[in-house]
Amino acid sequence: MPYTADQPRPRESADDLRARIPGWGADLDPADRPAVPRERFDPGATGAHWTFPDRQPETQPRERSIEHEELPPVFGDTVHLKGLSGVIRRHAYARYSEARAAHWLLLILGDRVDAIESHLVSFATTRPDEPITQSGVLAELGHRPVGSRLDGRRADLKHMWIDPVIVAGPWLLAGGAVVLAARAVVTRARG
Amino acid sequence: MRAMTYRGPYKVRTEEKDRPKIQHSNDAIVRVTRAAICGSDLHLYHGLMPDTRVGTTFGHEFIGVVEEIGSSVENLSIGDRVMVPFNVYCGSCWFCARGLYSNCHNVNPNATAVGGIYGYSHTAGGYDGGQAEFVRVPFADVGPQLIPEWMDEDDALMCTDALATGYFGAQLGDISEGDTVAVFGAGPVGLFAARSAWLMGAGRVIVIDHLDYRLEKARTFAYAETRNFMHFDDIVVEMKKTTDGLGTDVVIDAVGAEADGNLTQHITGSKLKLQGGSPVALNWAIDSVRKGGTVSVMGAYGPIFSAIKFGDAVNKGLTLRMNQCPVKRQWPRLFEHIRAGHLKPSDIITHRIPLEHISEGYHLFSSKLDDCIKPVIVPSAV
Numbered sequence: 001m002p003y004t005a006d007q008p009r010p011r012e013s014a015d016d017l018r019a020r021i022p023g024w025g026a027d028l029d030p031a032d033r034p035a036v037p038r039e040r041f042d043p044g045a046t047g048a049h050w051t052f053p054d055r056q057p058e059t060q061p062r063e064r065s066i067e068h069e070e071l072p073p074v075f076g077d078t079v080h081l082k083g084l085s086g087v088i089r090r091h092a093y094a095r096y097s098e099a100r101a102a103h104w105l106l107l108i109l110g111d112r113v114d115a116i117e118s119h120l121v122s123f124a125t126t127r128p129d130e131p132i133t134q135s136g137v138l139a140e141l142g143h144r145p146v147g148s149r150l151d152g153r154r155a156d157l158k159h160m161w162i163d164p165v166i167v168a169g170p171w172l173l174a175g176g177a178v179v180l181a182a183r184a185v186v187t188r189a190r191g
Numbered sequence: 192m193r194a195m196t197y198r199g200p201y202k203v204r205t206e207e208k209d210r211p212k213i214q215h216s217n218d219a220i221v222r223v224t225r226a227a228i229c230g231s232d233l234h235l236y237h238g239l240m241p242d243t244r245v246g247t248t249f250g251h252e253f254i255g256v257v258e259e260i261g262s263s264v265e266n267l268s269i270g271d272r273v274m275v276p277f278n279v280y281c282g283s284c285w286f287c288a289r290g291l292y293s294n295c296h297n298v299n300p301n302a303t304a305v306g307g308i309y310g311y312s313h314t315a316g317g318y319d320g321g322q323a324e325f326v327r328v329p330f331a332d333v334g335p336q337l338i339p340e341w342m343d344e345d346d347a348l349m350c351t352d353a354l355a356t357g358y359f360g361a362q363l364g365d366i367s368e369g370d371t372v373a374v375f376g377a378g379p380v381g382l383f384a385a386r387s388a389w390l391m392g393a394g395r396v397i398v399i400d401h402l403d404y405r406l407e408k409a410r411t412f413a414y415a416e417t418r419n420f421m422h423f424d425d426i427v428v429e430m431k432k433t434t435d436g437l438g439t440d441v442v443i444d445a446v447g448a449e450a451d452g453n454l455t456q457h458i459t460g461s462k463l464k465l466q467g468g469s470p471v472a473l474n475w476a477i478d479s480v481r482k483g484g485t486v487s488v489m490g491a492y493g494p495i496f497s498a499i500k501f502g503d504a505v506n507k508g509l510t511l512r513m514n515q516c517p518v519k520r521q522w523p524r525l526f527e528h529i530r531a532g533h534l535k536p537s538d539i540i541t542h543r544i545p546l547e548h549i550s551e552g553y554h555l556f557s558s559k560l561d562d563c564i565k566p567v568i569v570p571s572a573v
């Protein structure tokens with residue numbers, strides 16, 4: 001009871017716990033805990049044999065946080081910026097620091113635009129996006145779709161209906177854009 | 192090569208991609224023999240992490256065989272079987288020199304607040320991940336380590352993230368002998384955190400989730416008491432009741448940005464992305480821990496603000512501790528625990544999925560179908 005100074009009595013003794021649980025108390029001494037103390041100055045421990053790493057070549061102008069004074073020596077060099085999403089993302093990096101909500105909200109906007117752009121582009125390839133196989137919904141078969149969900153009272157049942165909307169949304173938008181474009185072409189051809 | 196690729200929220204597929212190349216003298220190219228899907232990947236999959244680009248390959252838990260090495264690599268040879276920590280880090284910056292490997296300053300142009308993580312969006316450096324046949328591993332002399340001869344490959348795989356993170360989370364709880372430890376979330380991270388709390392001498396470990404099959408695992412694998420939060424009108428009140436009104440000494444948040452339990456928080460945080468995530472579990476942690484207690488946050492959150500009950504944390508005099516796990520620091524001691532039989536990490540693996548069926552794997556894990564706890568991905572080339 002917190003209203004008095006007494007410590008609630010433990011339910012199980014250390015001996016009981018040791019008997020029941022493999023390794024109980026093996027790391028009781030903080031000295032055995034690898035994350036303690038948090039900071040330990042030991043540059044020799046990492047395997048690095050350089051004081052500053054060689055610089056990876058910058059094959060394309062690499063966007064970076066304005067909180068970085070210079071481009072770090074090593075970086076991921078995948079999926080370069082392109083299209084409208086690239087313009088949005090580049091602006092988010094060039095203009096706003098990580099401290100600014102605008103930085104992150106623009107990046108999220110860039111993500112949504114990227115998804116739509118990429119869907120549209122995919123329709124011009126031999127492997128267009130399609131929501132059935134890409135959403136993995138076929139895994140429902142054979143993996144207890146009903147039983148899994150009705151086992152107990154799962155909290156996420158309340159919002160599962162949103163997921164298909166998110167999956168189909170950009171696809172419907174892209175489809176709609178195609179229809180509108182086709183209509184425009186047809187109208188112009190007739191006009 | 193074949194690689195998992197992101198196609199937009201809730202959509203992934205396996206496609207043909209160029210094999211990664213050596214881009215720096217200390218790079219290695221690793222042929223992946225096994226990878227896993229992490230709860231963190233779900234945040235990307237659901238479109239929650241800013242600057243996740245269509246075409247990116249996810250996967251930060253993987254083991255494999257060294258296929259190619261750069262000119263300055265000294266510690267690895269072609270053909271070595273290696274386990275790779277999820278952190279990309281240089282080993283020599285101000286932070287790495289002090290053991291903060293997950294906070295490296297030399298590997299991520301996109302953000303100074305985030306280190307480098309394989310396959311974890313451009314916000315974590317723009318590296319491709321290991322859910323593929325091949326992956327570029329920067330700083331081959333720093334991160335990867337030979338898989339010990341005696342170690343099972345699945346156990347090695349679990350060491351690259353989930354186990355190391357759970358163990359790290361328990362350490363950040365500063366557990367003393369006899370402490371009552373609550374763990375929110377019975378996913379891989381929570382299960383390993385609960386199990387690790389005992390190693391540090393906890394007197395009681397309570398795991399909270401809403402998925403009964405995972406709570407069952409918490410009882411059998413992690414020897415924990417469990418609470419299904421759906422069975423209580425208010426889980427915080429239950430946590431107080433079960434500790435004689437005191438609150439628990441330590442709470443570990445192993446849920447993160449997509450917490451359930453409050454529909455408004457979940458929808459604004461996880462679905463609409465108006466917050467850096469839904470902080471339901473973190474707020475429960477703050478309110479369940481005793482005054483003067485410690486909250487260890489392993490759950491991942493996005494970089495924008497979240498509606499966190501900071502006033503309670505201040506008034507209660509809490510210690511809040513958190514980080515991405517500096518994985519390799521945990522290994523020597525974790526290896527001892529595995530070898531001594533204190534831990535059998537591969538016990539939590541429930542599904543094995545060929546890389547070609549990656550979208551089914553994501554759907555299964557995301558929707559928590561078929562009692563899924565930890566799916567392992569097997570590239571076809573193996």
Ligand SMILES: NC(=O)c1ccc[n+]([C@@H]2O[C@H](COP(=O)([O-])OP(=O)(O)OC[C@H]3O[C@@H](n4cnc5c(N)ncnc54)[C@H](O)[C@@H]3O)[C@@H](O)[C@H]2O)c1
Pocket residue numbers: 229230231232233234352353356375376377378379380381399400401402405420445446447448449450451452471472488489490491492514515516564
């Ligand atoms: N800090 C790190 O280094 C690090 C490393 C790995 C994973 N993570 C993070 O840890 C978290 C867990 O990862 P995981 O792989 O175990 O994921 P997971 O999705 O398998 O597990 C999360 C669990 O939390 C449960 N849950 C949801 N809302 C809850 C609530 N309000 N209270 C209690 N439980 C709730 C879910 O039912 C699920 O079982 C994720 O956020 C992940 O990003 C962090």
Ligand SMILES: [Zn+2]
Pocket residue numbers: 229230231232251277352353
């Ligand atoms: Zn992870």
Ligand SMILES: [Zn+2]
Pocket residue numbers: 280281282283284285286287288294295296297
């Ligand atoms: Zn570093």
